[in-house]
Amino acid sequence: MSLTTTPTTTPTGPRAGSGGLADDPFVVAGRTLRSRLFVGTGKFASYDLMRSAIEASGSEVVTVALRRVDLSGPAGQDILDFIDTDRFLLLPNTSGAADADQAVRLAKLARAAGMPDWVKLEVTPDPRSLAPDPIETLKAAEALVAEGFTVLPYCSADPILCRHLEEAGCATVMPLGAWIGSNRGVRTRDAIELIVQQAGVPVVVDAGLGAPSHAAEAMELGADAVLVNTAIAVARDPVAMAQAFAEGTRAGRRAYRAGTAPARQAAEASSPMTGFLEGLGPA
Amino acid sequence: MTGTAVTSDTFEAILAGTPVSDLVRASLDATTVDVYRAIGRAEAGQADLWDFAALISPAGGGLLEEIGQAARRVTERRFGRAVHLFAPLYLSNECLSTCIYCGFSKDLDIRRRTLTPEEVQREARHLLHDGFRHVLLVSAEHRKHVSPEYLELVLRRLHPDVPSLTIETEVWDTDHYERFREAGCEGVVIYQETYDPATYARTHVGGRKRHYGYRLAGPERVARAGLRRIGIGALFGLHPQWREDAVALAAHGDWLVRTYWRLEVTAAFPRMRPSASGFEPAHLMGDREFVQLTAAYRLFLHDVGIVLSTREPASLRDGLLPFGITHMSAGSHTEPGGYEQPGDAEEQFAISDQRSPAEVVQVLRARGYDPVWKDWSAALAGDALEAL
Numbered sequence: 001m002s003l004t005t006t007p008t009t010t011p012t013g014p015r016a017g018s019g020g021l022a023d024d025p026f027v028v029a030g031r032t033l034r035s036r037l038f039v040g041t042g043k044f045a046s047y048d049l050m051r052s053a054i055e056a057s058g059s060e061v062v063t064v065a066l067r068r069v070d071l072s073g074p075a076g077q078d079i080l081d082f083i084d085t086d087r088f089l090l091l092p093n094t095s096g097a098a099d100a101d102q103a104v105r106l107a108k109l110a111r112a113a114g115m116p117d118w119v120k121l122e123v124t125p126d127p128r129s130l131a132p133d134p135i136e137t138l139k140a141a142e143a144l145v146a147e148g149f150t151v152l153p154y155c156s157a158d159p160i161l162c163r164h165l166e167e168a169g170c171a172t173v174m175p176l177g178a179w180i181g182s183n184r185g186v187r188t189r190d191a192i193e194l195i196v197q198q199a200g201v202p203v204v205v206d207a208g209l210g211a212p213s214h215a216a217e218a219m220e221l222g223a224d225a226v227l228v229n230t231a232i233a234v235a236r237d238p239v240a241m242a243q244a245f246a247e248g249t250r251a252g253r254r255a256y257r258a259g260t261a262p263a264r265q266a267a268e269a270s271s272p273m274t275g276f277l278e279g280l281g282p283a
Numbered sequence: 284m285t286g287t288a289v290t291s292d293t294f295e296a297i298l299a300g301t302p303v304s305d306l307v308r309a310s311l312d313a314t315t316v317d318v319y320r321a322i323g324r325a326e327a328g329q330a331d332l333w334d335f336a337a338l339i340s341p342a343g344g345g346l347l348e349e350i351g352q353a354a355r356r357v358t359e360r361r362f363g364r365a366v367h368l369f370a371p372l373y374l375s376n377e378c379l380s381t382c383i384y385c386g387f388s389k390d391l392d393i394r395r396r397t398l399t400p401e402e403v404q405r406e407a408r409h410l411l412h413d414g415f416r417h418v419l420l421v422s423a424e425h426r427k428h429v430s431p432e433y434l435e436l437v438l439r440r441l442h443p444d445v446p447s448l449t450i451e452t453e454v455w456d457t458d459h460y461e462r463f464r465e466a467g468c469e470g471v472v473i474y475q476e477t478y479d480p481a482t483y484a485r486t487h488v489g490g491r492k493r494h495y496g497y498r499l500a501g502p503e504r505v506a507r508a509g510l511r512r513i514g515i516g517a518l519f520g521l522h523p524q525w526r527e528d529a530v531a532l533a534a535h536g537d538w539l540v541r542t543y544w545r546l547e548v549t550a551a552f553p554r555m556r557p558s559a560s561g562f563e564p565a566h567l568m569g570d571r572e573f574v575q576l577t578a579a580y581r582l583f584l585h586d587v588g589i590v591l592s593t594r595e596p597a598s599l600r601d602g603l604l605p606f607g608i609t610h611m612s613a614g615s616h617t618e619p620g621g622y623e624q625p626g627d628a629e630e631q632f633a634i635s636d637q638r639s640p641a642e643v644v645q646v647l648r649a650r651g652y653d654p655v656w657k658d659w660s661a662a663l664a665g666d667a668l669e670a671l
Contacts, residue, residue: 198544259324274348277602279598280599
């Protein structure tokens with residue numbers, strides 16, 4: 001049973017035999033997705049390579065930095081010309097925004113230009129760490145939800161911030177696994193566990209996943225999806241790596257659904273607790 | 284900012300979509316292997332309702348020691364060895380509802396009274412003298428005698444002296460709960476009695492309490508009114524299959540903590556006691572099953588407090604402590620005015636643990652528990668701080 005998209009209070013049947021993916025729909029803001037891998041479009045050596053890698057990833061959600069989109073440039077050379085929007089859900093992101101106002105402006109510009117009103121919200125005032133600003137992110141999320149956007153915020157792996165973002169009406173929360181571009185894996189593991197347990201919207205682990213095993217780990221923890229960019233884009237063979245991430249993501253999800261056996265504590269000697277029941281007479 | 288819901292669902296809808304009878308069947312069919320797996324998953328905080336069903340299963344009854352040890356580890360990790368003490372203060376036994384099992388039921392010919400605010404203050408002083416700093420105000424359901432205005436008045440009178448006030452009365456609308464909060468009320472206790480609509484209808488035959496759905500949504504209204512605490516529970520002995528109510532109560536606690544995350548949730552599993560109603564329980568959960576349910580609930584919901592009342596006998600109360608108990612009443616009287624003038628009115632039910640608060644504290648200490656009288660003050664949440 002997923003603890004997020006399927007609340008434990010509404011199980012649909014016994015856990016046994018539910019290890020498949022056909023009965024495991026992933027729904028974001030009313031849209032059902034088959035793939036739980038989101039991919040980014042930055043850092044590829046070429047748009048052609050990017051297109052092939054997206055294809056190989058099996059992903060249905062592709063995020064694009066709005067600041068890179070050049071709608072006035074020559075036809076056939078913009079990044080959007082390499083993404084088939086009939087097949088992929090284009091998820092414009094606000095990367096580069098340093099505060100809430102800039103993020104909101106970017107999103108509105110994108111909508112005015114005819115892009116979908118889904119937005120991956122990123123507010124990163126520190127150009128070195130690119131750490132998300134929790135306060136400005138929440139402000140921007142509130143403003144964008146009020147404007148009718150479907151908001152998927154990239155955020156710190158902070159359980160209370162995720163609560164606030166959820167209450168603000170965000171469609172997902174996207175806590176970071178590690179610093180963006182760091183390829184360090186799920187360094188925020190303990191926080192992600194808690195966020196997943198409590199979330200009422202899908203949890204997408206974003207940033208820092210450097211290897212398919214990292215994606216699998218996030219999914220085993222119960223994340224609903226992962227977003228990967230750098231690790232695919234800068235691999236020696238991005239197309240093969242995209243495929244490997246797809247497999248890692250699927251394996252992790254399948255393991256989570258199968259009910260990963262928890263690590264057991266070593267046996268500990270303790271005095272018996274039920275002895276007192278003997279003195280109480282017939283049960 | 285109050286406990287805003289993140290979903291538009293109500294628990295009534297959630298419960299309707301929960302396969303309670305399948306879960307109970309799975310519980311009755313569970314094997315030892317299922318129970319061991321459930322213990323592992325539950326201790327790791329990964330349990331779902333199917334695991335809970337295994338934990339309360341007959342097979343689990345054979346592994347009570349193992350379930351208990353896991354529940355103890357989880358309890359100590361989350362709550363330490365603190366046991367929060369509180370006392371019920373009965374305001375009134377006058378009632379307009381007819382509930383066939385209750386000693387206060389409308390048509391019973393019993394001595395009835397409603398305390399004046401001055402009498403309530405005297406009772407509260409008695410409890411404060413005993414050491415209590417958390418008082419639960421309890422009453423039967425009589426709109427005229429125990430009106431929202433009466434409750435507000437009583438809360439305002441007690442608020443300066445009693446740091447923590449909670450109420451267990453008939454259920455009210457959200458705006459009433461907001462008024463109670465402003466008057467110093469910190470939390471509300473609403474036991475659904477039984478989650479099965481048919482059993483509910485059979486046992487609640489007259490008065491406002493017969494409205495199942497309004498009562499079931501009570502905790503949601505409490506949360507929306509911004510109160511800090513909600514206590515939920517089922518009265519075991521109403522439903523012939525106790526596991527059905529246990530599963531529903533688990534689902535309810537789980538949903539509440541997910542949906543209203545600012546809320547502190549406690550749960551209780553009161554078992555039917557003799558009362559003036561003369562009601563004979565359909566089936567009384569045995570002692571071992573009661574202990575098993577306590578441990579299972581703790582394992583399923585690590586953060587939910589578990590309340591144990593004086594309706595259980597001393598030996599059972601003491602033995603049950605490590606299985607997940609976090610809140611206890613002590614030296615209780617269940618009749619209005621019972622602390623100052625015992626026997627002046629009919630009690631709701633007969634208590635079983637007759638020990639004084641001081642004796643209970645002694646036992647807690649001897650067993651390595653820390654009795655906690657005070658852990659919050661409504662004054663901290665109100666205007667008092669703004670005035671600083």
